[in-house]
Amino acid sequence: MIAMKNKIVFALLCFVISGTPVVAEEINAQKLLEQVDDNLWANTKFITGRLIIDNGRKVRTLTQDSWMQGVDRSYSHYKSPAREKGTKMLKIGGKLWMYTPRTDRKILIAGHLLRQSMMGSDLSYEDMMEDHKLSHSYSAIFENFEDFASTRCAVLHLVARDKETTYQTRKVWISPENQRVLKEERFAKSGKLLKRIVFKDYERIGSRQFPRTMIFRDMLKENTKTTYKFDVIEFDVEIPAKYFSQSILKR
Amino acid sequence: MNWEIANKNFYRQGLRAFLNVLVTALSIIALIFMLSLLNGFQAQATRNLVSTDVGGGHYRVPGFDILTPTEWEDFTMPVPEVLSGLAKKDKAEVLVQQGQLYPNRRLFPVQLRGIEMDQSLLHLPLAGLKFYEDKPGGEIPAVVGVKMARKAHLKKGDTVVLKWRDKGGAVDARDVLIVDVGDINNPRIDDGVVWLRLDHLRLMTDREGEVSWVAVREYLGLVNGFEFHGIDLLMSDLLALLRQDRINSKILWGILMVLVCTSVFNTQILNIFKRQKEIGTLMALGMEPGRIVRIFTLEGVLAALWALVLAIFLGVPFFIWFQGVGFDVSHLSEASFPIRETIYPDYQPREILVSVFIVLALMIAAAWVPVKKIIRLDPTLALRGRAIT
Helix, strand or coil, rough: HHCCCCCCCCCCHHHHHHHHHHHHHHCHHHHHHHHHHHHHCCCCEEEEEEEEEEECCCCCEEEEEEEEEEEEEEEEEECCCCCCCCCCEEECCCEEEEEECCCEEEEEEEEHHHHEECCCCCEHHHHCCCCCCCCHHEEEEEEEEEEECEEEEHHHHHHEEECCCCCCCCEEEEEEECEEEEEEEEEEECCCCCEEEEEEEEEEEECCEEEEEEEEEEECCCCCCCCCEEEEEEEECCCCCCHHHHHCCCC | CHHHHHHHHHHHHCEEEEHHHHHHHHHHHHHHHHHHHHHHHEEEEEEEHHHHHHCEEEECCCCCCCHHHHHHCCCEEECHHHHHCCCCCCEEEEEEEEEEEEECCCCEEEEEEECCCCCCCCCCCCHHCCCCCCCCCEEEEEEEEEEHHHHHCCCCCCCCEEEEEECCEEEEEEEEEEEECCCCCHHHHHCEEEEEEEHHHHHCCCCCCCCCEEEECCCCCCCCEEEECHHHHHCCHHHHHHHHHHHHHHHHHHHHHHHHHHHHHHHHHHHHHHHHHHHHHHHHCCCCCHHHHHHHHHHHHHHHHHHHHHHHHHHHCCCCCCCHHHHHHHHHHHHCCCCCECCCCCCCHHHHHHHHHHHHHHHHHHHHHHHHHHHHHHHHHHCCCCCCC
């Protein structure tokens, strides 16, 4: 009887010890990241969305239409509130122009200014405008499995391929089943957690699954969050060339 | 003879003469006080700036502008040999970068200023940083000024998160330990500034051997790749302000002088009006009109001289007393003036002499202008009191 029990314990131990690497090997971190990119990333995108900025004392909602083309070009037009209505942002390459109707002037936001908080939100201009493939900028390493939002997720540790990438490391929680990113954390070089992004309300749009809600939190600030809600998303749309011309930055 | 007559006439004026003398004396005191206070302010502000920030001038990376924080990261360079080889008492290497501090988890944009620990050119309360090694450990040691500590609600021993970018643009963040809250008498390097060891800041930002500027004791000629900013250029805003202040004080002084001259002028007009019979008599007795003018003008000179005596009598004790108590300008530090302590007037003998001379000259002129019409007076009309109506 005792011998039988020992055999069962031994068999269970073997299963546990040998089981984990088998599961780990099943996850090809880089491939999974590429799949995520393929799902989220498109050559052109049109988004109508709301940016809900909660600074802990006051909540402001900005509505905007955005058109994006590749990683270099994007154009946003803010529709509300009254204070921001008519504000336009045009990103071409590493430069961002902002037009405000109240001053009727366009301002170039370049270089280090891109790293400042955008309209008091938890996102920098750089965060807001970035739309690059994670699999291109980062090398992915599978860490472990974790449950998040009742979903079993593969946790990938991303390490930047070059020294100039803003966040040198990131961590992403991806459901391997449907390649949905559910959470992302962005770290400083020292490893300090800077930003946490939660992706919610996934919906199928054409052949893709896209989160309708993204919640950004600046982890160095207290009680602040910025929720980006996508009301309309269209992929691979045709965008008129005038949208990426500085001539659009006027009333 | 003229002097005696003028003297007699002057004392006969009584209260009118005394009031003229008093107003003029007070004007002289006010003028000297205003100028000396401005001198003291400028001298003290210059001393503070030179000893804490400017030194004898900066060799700066061309294009660096302290008022454009978003570009500080673009203007850093390795220290040229001619500057790095200077003695520690003759130069201070400084690196300035942008940072974001999170006291109580609220964003507070700051200037990160790294300075050599063994320099002795600038006098800064950074002793708390000297005991740390050249590589930061778990927490980065930092010193902030009193004003910065008050604004960011920081105190000695606090730990707070600091975020910055390295040379490549990668974002980094670490805990910073406030090892000291220093009393910096120059608000420009206190408000919004976090002081770090230069070696730490260089490591944090991947800028080994780089600086934004090198403060030097004196100009060393052209240095390749760097441009020299002298004291006047580095203090240009303050000097412009003081220049404007001097103009304002001159306007004030001008108004004061107009009042004094009007008073003297008015007294002289009244004198010749009231004393036209006396003037007529003197002319009838054969006194030349020019001499009468001289006598009346001498009365003005007497008033000016007595004003000077009274100014010395009242002013010297006042200036001695004020030199002891000074003028509290602590409120100015809120407006980023590089001065926080009590200021004391700086009396410049040459300036005082020139000012007094101008006052006396104006008084004599004001005394002479109304009486010069005596030359044209008809003695017969003057005798009857009808020459001036």
